[in-house]
Amino acid sequence: MAKPLPVSPLARPLPDLATIAGVRLSAVAAGIRYQGRTDLMLAEFVPGTIAAGVYTKNACPGAPVLWCRTALTTPYARALLVNAGNANVFTGRAGMQACSDCADATAQLLDCPPQDVFLASTGVIGEKLPQDRIIGALPAAKAGLNENGWADAARAIMTTDTFPKAARRDVKIAGTPVRIQGIAKGSGMVAPDMATMLAYVATDAKLPQNILQSLLASGCSQSFNAITVDSDTSTSDMLMLFATGLADNPEIDDINDPALAEFTLALNDLLLELALMVVRDGEGATKLVRIGVTGAESNLSAHRIALCIANSPLVKTAIAGEDANWGRVVMAVGKSGEPADRDRLSVAIGGTWIAKEGGVVENYDEAPVVAHMKGQEIEIVVDLGLGDGEARVWTCDLTHGYIDINGSYRS
Amino acid sequence: MAKPLPVSPLARPLPDLATIAGVRLSAVAAGIRYQGRTDLMLAEFVPGTIAAGVYTKNACPGAPVLWCRTALTTPYARALLVNAGNANVFTGRAGMQACSDCADATAQLLDCPPQDVFLASTGVIGEKLPQDRIIGALPAAKAGLNENGWADAARAIMTTDTFPKAARRDVKIAGTPVRIQGIAKGSGMVAPDMATMLAYVATDAKLPQNILQSLLASGCSQSFNAITVDSDTSTSDMLMLFATGLADNPEIDDINDPALAEFTLALNDLLLELALMVVRDGEGATKLVRIGVTGAESNLSAHRIALCIANSPLVKTAIAGEDANWGRVVMAVGKSGEPADRDRLSVAIGGTWIAKEGGVVENYDEAPVVAHMKGQEIEIVVDLGLGDGEARVWTCDLTHGYIDINGSYRS
Known part of the structure; x- marks a missing residue:
């Protein structure tokens, strides 16, 4: 790298390390x-x-x-x-x-x-x-x-x-x-x-x-x-x-x-x-994102849906922009290829249910969601309403930092 | 959008349009x-x-x-x-x-x-x-x-x-x-x-x-x-x-x-x-990228490999940075899940074969590749060396513009 990268805002200090015999x-x-x-x-x-x-x-x-x-x-x-x-x-x-x-x-x-x-x-x-x-x-x-x-x-x-x-x-x-x-x-x-x-x-x-x-x-x-x-x-x-x-x-x-x-x-x-x-320490990361999926047809299906959300550039850029754009979460569920029913889908961000069973929750309180999106740790939960399958995955947001780092890696 | 986006550098003028009877x-x-x-x-x-x-x-x-x-x-x-x-x-x-x-x-x-x-x-x-x-x-x-x-x-x-x-x-x-x-x-x-x-x-x-x-x-x-x-x-x-x-x-x-x-x-x-x-007109696009895959086991396999390359954020950011990072192309082939043999793989950028049959081409002329990467239309060809399957897909690069547009779409 031409110059050292700034330390991730999500960095953790080294713990108190010990020895391992042998x-x-x-x-x-x-x-x-x-x-x-x-x-x-x-x-x-x-x-x-x-x-x-x-x-x-x-x-x-x-x-x-x-x-x-x-x-x-x-x-x-x-x-x-x-x-x-x-x-x-x-x-x-x-x-x-x-x-x-x-x-x-x-x-x-x-x-x-x-x-x-x-x-x-x-x-x-x-x-x-x-x-x-x-x-x-x-x-x-x-x-x-x-x-x-x-x-x-x-x-x-x-x-x-x-x-x-x-x-x-x-x-x-x-x-x-x-x-x-x-x-x-x-x-x-x-x-x-x-x-x-x-x-x-x-x-x-x-x-x-x-x-x-x-x-x-x-x-x-x-x-x-x-x-x-x-x-x-x-x-x-x-x-x-x-x-x-x-x-x-x-x-x-x-x-x-x-x-x-x-x-x-x-x-x-x-x-x-x-x-x-x-x-x-994801390249350019400013937020740690936990994505929980429940109610899927199987754990494997839940895992695939969770990863599809976690990998969506549109979801990740929205998080970078502190925008609770749950519509993009729905899009990512839909493109996963896994069983999903639009009219049973519910989405929560930071513990607030924004959409329930296929529609936006009328007059939900946006204030705690807006506050949550400004934090460093974001939680998105999607309930499919189909079965007992569940999974959790983690990702980070997609920011200008990622482009900076990867557009010039070899130079 | 808060303010109009600048016109894509890859824009095309409207053609001479006519009428369609009815x-x-x-x-x-x-x-x-x-x-x-x-x-x-x-x-x-x-x-x-x-x-x-x-x-x-x-x-x-x-x-x-x-x-x-x-x-x-x-x-x-x-x-x-x-x-x-x-x-x-x-x-x-x-x-x-x-x-x-x-x-x-x-x-x-x-x-x-x-x-x-x-x-x-x-x-x-x-x-x-x-x-x-x-x-x-x-x-x-x-x-x-x-x-x-x-x-x-x-x-x-x-x-x-x-x-x-x-x-x-x-x-x-x-x-x-x-x-x-x-x-x-x-x-x-x-x-x-x-x-x-x-x-x-x-x-x-x-x-x-x-x-x-x-x-x-x-x-x-x-x-x-x-x-x-x-x-x-x-x-x-x-x-x-x-x-x-x-x-x-x-x-x-x-x-x-x-x-x-x-x-x-x-x-x-x-x-x-x-x-x-x-x-x-891809959001933030500065380069139009054509990805050709030949020598795959089938046309469908070639199509999947081509899309895997086209969707790789690392490939797309490298292109944005005008970096002929063919290693990332190899990575994308490998992660596609399609049949591939590392030691038969060849990669060309802008018509220059950079890697042949699993290894870098010794002393290949980097000058035309560097010049090609600075252009607006980028061509990447991957030959798998396995069969007759082929496909072509198109994508654009991944730039700061994409993050700008999608981090603030609803605001």
């Missing part, structure tokens, strides 16, 4: 694209760490996504190497070779098999990854590894993000204290089917790979797959969960084990917190 | 929403005029769309009444009553059955149609009817349009001269499944209703259903074709009759010209 991190400046900032993060995991991952469904994924999918065919992770500034996407055979070279170099330094090294790159698409700079920076990255490197890591993976994103939960599994901590980055090209660009969560809990993977997939559906900034699905999206097992909690072999309930809730909550930070 | 039009100022301009158009068709229509697929259509669908169950049209400023959408039973009242009043004035009156309204959603003002303006509208009213009619139906849109073709059917002439309006909430908000075409050709309807549906698929401004599908879209039959050409009872070929080509060409005018 995880050390570092961040260095490898000069990949940006000047005067860190752009490469390395995480080292204790031997025996189990990995789970969810990756973009974009049919043209980046080379690092292909690498990680293959690496995940064995459950172990020893390292995670992430660079910002270059996505290593649509780089042909050279892109896969760059992954292989980076993984080999990391594996050699950390004394592990290359397939235990996970990789990610985000930034510009279609330009060759400057792998020599990355590999050249690895010794410094290794030297800097420390248990308190989380905040630095969160900063090193940022691209157009305007604030670093991290979250933490402390819970118990069958009486044993365990911790979950994660970092994420956004912040454009964000849409369902792995909605954030990158999110990494680690825990010291001891859990088998199949449970870890199920927990992650399930938590993702209600968090990262329920947010959208601009309907564009990145070629590099990934969400990973690493479990070092050093907490030494009792063994869990059933995902429905009551002893796991607190952990599951905390993980879901942390994933949603990180996902909402991505929306809060 | 069609008279007028435009009046009914004070529906705007001040100091016409906002109501009336067209009168000679008895025996046949109508064909294609309407929005939005599941929450406006009352006038429901009215027209019913009216089209008989083939005849005697009048068309269109207002700007209020869409009569999501207005419940009162909306249908307003349609009925307007049709009755028009029918009485023109001495025809109400079901021969076609109606359309565009503008703000969810506000009661001021039908008394419309009905009150009808006598003046009737008094003003004249064969040369086409340009005035094109102006009266504008909402956020910045220029009036019309097109004309003169052709022959089996040696008999016939004429086709139409008007259209845009210019936001424009997406496939009836892409423009309103377009009306008339001809003096004598053609049966089934052929007229088939010609219109077929022509629409390659024109109005191949354009998109913002992916939002209006609740009011409609395209209608009226044939007065006064040209007295020989009877045609087969759509594949060679005598109809010239007319069919001319109609398709006119529909595309009108559709492109809608894109040229």
